[in-house]
Amino acid sequence: MADETKVAAPAAERPAGASGEERRPGGDRPASDRPDRPAGDRPRYGGGRGPGGPPREAGGRKFFRRKKVCKFCVEKIEDINYKDYRLLGQFVAESGKIVPRRLTGVCAPHQHRLAAAIKQARNIALLPFAGRAS
Amino acid sequence: MNRTYELMFIVRPDMTDEDLDKLISTLQSAVPAAGGTVKSVDKMGKRRLAYTVRRFNDGIYVLLVVEGGGAVIHELERRLRVTEPVIKFLTVRIDEEQKRLAKIKAIRDARRKVSAQPAAPAEEAAPPAAETPATA
Numbered sequence: 001m002a003d004e005t006k007v008a009a010p011a012a013e014r015p016a017g018a019s020g021e022e023r024r025p026g027g028d029r030p031a032s033d034r035p036d037r038p039a040g041d042r043p044r045y046g047g048g049r050g051p052g053g054p055p056r057e058a059g060g061r062k063f064f065r066r067k068k069v070c071k072f073c074v075e076k077i078e079d080i081n082y083k084d085y086r087l088l089g090q091f092v093a094e095s096g097k098i099v100p101r102r103l104t105g106v107c108a109p110h111q112h113r114l115a116a117a118i119k120q121a122r123n124i125a126l127l128p129f130a131g132r133a134s
Numbered sequence: 135m136n137r138t139y140e141l142m143f144i145v146r147p148d149m150t151d152e153d154l155d156k157l158i159s160t161l162q163s164a165v166p167a168a169g170g171t172v173k174s175v176d177k178m179g180k181r182r183l184a185y186t187v188r189r190f191n192d193g194i195y196v197l198l199v200v201e202g203g204g205a206v207i208h209e210l211e212r213r214l215r216v217t218e219p220v221i222k223f224l225t226v227r228i229d230e231e232q233k234r235l236a237k238i239k240a241i242r243d244a245r246r247k248v249s250a251q252p253a254a255p256a257e258e259a260a261p262p263a264a265e266t267p268a269t270a
Contacts, residue, residue, distance in 0.1 A: 076242075079231075083142070120224065124144065124224040128185050129185060131185075
């Protein structure tokens, strides 16, 4: 019984989950799952799941997992610049932290440049070190 | 030893336009004396700071692109440091990044040409499709 409900629920919610995921590479990715963050913060991601288990209850574990793709590879953005704070802001959490690669799907070389750019932007007060830009 | 640098600095928000122009022109005049050239000056305008700097929450951003050696930067940074209205500055070397970007662009352009040449009908379809992400 318990098993059946478990299986059925993700299957039913899958379309919703998929469409939600669709927006991830786009602009409002952090905004969508940020509000719950300060309250629940870490445990939600860490709890029980394997590596790369982002907050997607609806998606189901082995049934469906949308392949995350690197925004910079897809849109062929090579110039990751500290001046482009709107772009960088998509990869900064509400708390001001750089969002890890496993949540955003950015590839390693691009995450490297992204992190460097975010740190430069912080130094010139384009992005916050901590907390929201008031 | 010619390198390209980008100096971004923030001026206090209550500064008038004339004062700002004066400040920028004095900085510019210091560049040739140290053996460099000013490539461009861009007043990016007033913007809210992400955090409070010297009790200011806004600032006027100015971007200065300069070519030259380390002596130019040394002199400019010294001036920025002693200039009272300047509340923050950042210098970034950009020539190597530009070189890297130019290389990538050249590779992409070469690929585009190769893919466009062999098949004539595909030629019309391929280049616009390849160009849109680059410009977007």
